[in-house]
Amino acid sequence: MxxxxxxxxxxxxxxxxxxxxxxxxxxRLHVADMPGKPDIVLRRxxxxxxxxxxxxxxxxxxxxxxxxxxxxxWQAKISxxxxxxSEVLQALEADGWRCMxxxxxxxxxxxxGELSVVxxxxxxxxxxxxxxxxxxxxx
Numbered sequence: 001m002x003x004x005x006x007x008x009x010x011x012x013x014x015x016x017x018x019x020x021x022x023x024x025x026x027x028r029l030h031v032a033d034m035p036g037k038p039d040i041v042l043r044r045x046x047x048x049x050x051x052x053x054x055x056x057x058x059x060x061x062x063x064x065x066x067x068x069x070x071x072x073x074w075q076a077k078i079s080x081x082x083x084x085x086s087e088v089l090q091a092l093e094a095d096g097w098r099c100m101x102x103x104x105x106x107x108x109x110x111x112x113g114e115l116s117v118v119x120x121x122x123x124x125x126x127x128x129x130x131x132x133x134x135x136x137x138x139x
Contacts (some may be wrong), residue, residue: 011038013051019119022134035083036088045126047098050085052103058082061105061137089132098131105137106127112137 008030017040019026027049028041039123054063058078067074092099100122102108106113125133 010051010053012053012102014109015107015115016040016049016051016102016122019115020122023119023123025123029134033099034097035091036084038088038092040127045098046096047126048092049098049100049102049122051090051095051102052085052104056081057085059103059105059110059136061103062111063105063109065135093131098125100125100132101133101134103136106135107137109137 001108017027017029020040026044028043029079030037030039031041034041034048036050039051040049041047042049052059054061055065056078057132058064066078087117089099094123102118102122105111106118
């Protein structure tokens with residue numbers, strides 16, 4: 001089962017990439033020499049966009065629930081993913097990158113936002129000066 005889980009080109013990531021490209025933004029994907037290999041890198045704006053799945057990154061929303069079987073394993077795994085996320089954000093910011101996190105619940109589920117609003121928020125952040133921001137669904 002785990003072998004079928006994708007680390008790249010997930011549906012939420014593809015939605016964000018397609019929307020940015022349609023608005024004229026060009027970017028690089030999963031740049032290997034950057035901490036955490038960010039999903040989307042916009043060098044012109046010195047910005048990275050991380051598209052996180054709510055389950056794998058332990059988001060506090062209706063899309064995340066710890067599985068009933070092997071709870072200790074899953075709690076440890078998700079806890080380590082959260083620690084790694086924090087380490088990656090700190091490393092990217094230390095290198096001078098601005099970081100945006102787009103959560104899966106902003107793009108799907110009952111609390112999702114309108115895609116155009118999500119993209120407008122992303123573009124506003126890119127053109128602004130905020131160092132870190134996240135887009136999440138209405139929980």
